[in-house]
Amino acid sequence: MTDTPARLLNLLSLLQTPREWPGSELAERLAVSPRTIRRDVDRLRDLGYPVEATLGAVGGYRLVAGTAMPPLLLDDEEAVAIAVGLRAGAGHAIEGVEEASVRALAKLEQVLPARLRHRVSTLQNATIPLTRGDGATVAPATLTTLAAAVTGREKLRFGYRAGDGAETKRLVEPYRLVSTGHRWYLVAYDLGRDDWRTFRVDRVSDPLATGARFSPRELPAGDAAQLLARSMSRAQPELELDIAFEAPAGSVAARLPSHLAPEPTGPSSCRLRARSADSVEWLALRLALVDAAFTVHGPPALHAHMADLAGRLTAATRG
Numbered sequence: 001m002t003d004t005p006a007r008l009l010n011l012l013s014l015l016q017t018p019r020e021w022p023g024s025e026l027a028e029r030l031a032v033s034p035r036t037i038r039r040d041v042d043r044l045r046d047l048g049y050p051v052e053a054t055l056g057a058v059g060g061y062r063l064v065a066g067t068a069m070p071p072l073l074l075d076d077e078e079a080v081a082i083a084v085g086l087r088a089g090a091g092h093a094i095e096g097v098e099e100a101s102v103r104a105l106a107k108l109e110q111v112l113p114a115r116l117r118h119r120v121s122t123l124q125n126a127t128i129p130l131t132r133g134d135g136a137t138v139a140p141a142t143l144t145t146l147a148a149a150v151t152g153r154e155k156l157r158f159g160y161r162a163g164d165g166a167e168t169k170r171l172v173e174p175y176r177l178v179s180t181g182h183r184w185y186l187v188a189y190d191l192g193r194d195d196w197r198t199f200r201v202d203r204v205s206d207p208l209a210t211g212a213r214f215s216p217r218e219l220p221a222g223d224a225a226q227l228l229a230r231s232m233s234r235a236q237p238e239l240e241l242d243i244a245f246e247a248p249a250g251s252v253a254a255r256l257p258s259h260l261a262p263e264p265t266g267p268s269s270c271r272l273r274a275r276s277a278d279s280v281e282w283l284a285l286r287l288a289l290v291d292a293a294f295t296v297h298g299p300p301a302l303h304a305h306m307a308d309l310a311g312r313l314t315a316a317t318r319g
Contacts, residue, residue, distance in 0.1 A: 004040075007032065011040050015051060015063040022060040037061075079116055106147040138184050138202050143177070146186055146201065149209045150174045153216060156188070159205040172197070173214045176224035187224040189217050196220060198231040229277070239280070239299045243272040247292035255290045280305040 007030055014021060014029065027034045041051050041061055052064045149156045156174050161167055172188035179185075184201035196219070219227055241260070245252045249262050249270035256262070262270040276283065280302045287294060287306075296303045 007036075008040055008043060011037070012044060012049065015044075015049075015061060020054065020060045020062040026061065079112060083112065083116075106144045106151065142201060142204060142207055143184065145207045145209065146174060146177055146204070149207075150176060152209070153213055154209040155191070155212045155214055156207060156209055158207040160199055161203045161205070170199070171210075172199075173217065175216065175219070177201070178224050178228050180228075185228050187227055196227060198228050238275045238277050239283070239302060241272055241274045241276055241283070241302070242298040243287065243294055243296050245270050245272070245290065245292050245294045247290070247294075252290055252292060256286060260286070284309055 010030060011026065014026065023034045023037050026037045030037070032040075041053070044051050050064050051061055053061050146156070148154075154174075156172050158170055158172075159167060160170050171191045172186075173191065174186060174188045176187045177184060178187060178198075186199045186201055186204065188197060188199065189195070190197040221227075243262075244265070245262060246269055248268055249264040252262050252270055252272075256272075260272060260274055260276065262272040264270045283302055284306050287296075296306055
């Protein structure tokens with residue numbers, strides 16, 4: 001193999017498998033001399049790949065962990081597997097992982113060949129994920145389009161359906177994607193309204209990056225998460241939760257989002273006292289999924305909704 005760049009890529013692909021490669025075997029695989037292998041290994045080291053060499057009859061070369069992560073070389077199957085996994089993490093929020101999943105997915109899908117992008121979409125469309133039902137499903141393609149526009153500082157067009165069902169067209173300067181753990185939101189400067197706005201991503205349709213660049217504006221105050229929190233508190237007042245559970249705090253906390261953390265009141269009981277901007281409908285659903293006896297002491301709106309829901313569920317089982 002006389003093409004040095006192609007040979008280096010092939011050598012790197014071999015070294016990225018978790019094993020040690022004798023120099024003679026690498027030379028045979030790439031149809032070059034052991035001396036050429038040594039020179040190519042030095043070239044990879046110069047590019048930042050930490051290739052370790054061991055001496056002796058069973059010695060050889062292997063790629064080890066370095067101080068920084070160098071570029072990875074993936075074959076078709078590996079690229080498809082990673083893209084599908086990232087889509088799952090992005091589209092069905094895994095707490096603490098979802099934002100990184102979207103960033104990584106946007107980078108990967110930008111360079112995926114068309115044939116692999118089709119394979120990823122086909123596999124995704126044929127798969128039904130098992131979700132907890134605590135948030136609207138968001139198409140990964142929508143998330144990656146928004147993430148790419150945020151990173152590339154491109155103006156974005158999309159259709160938007162408001163809570164009352166009204167359909168509008170928006171032209172925005174996207175600033176950040178924010179995940180609340182069960183929903184995605186886009187924080188952006190709305191050029192039609194001449195003001196900052198937050199958009200639920202599951203209500204966004206047909207997003208299109210226009211290609212027109214913009215210089216990011218300064219937020220009124222704080223960061224994107226704080227702007228979203230203020231927007232949500234204006235749209236819906238916070239609820240003062242007071243709920244007693246007949247179960248250990250650890251088992252209850254494992255079935256609730258991290259912002260709803262109960263405190264133990266005994267070995268087999270706990271109490272949740274917290275402020276929440278979530279809707280009473282969503283809270284009722286999450287509480288029902290805890291799978292433990294509980295009593296709603298407040299707020300009255302949640303108590304009333306739970307009583308109404310219980311009546312409807314009971315009526316549905318009659319006969």
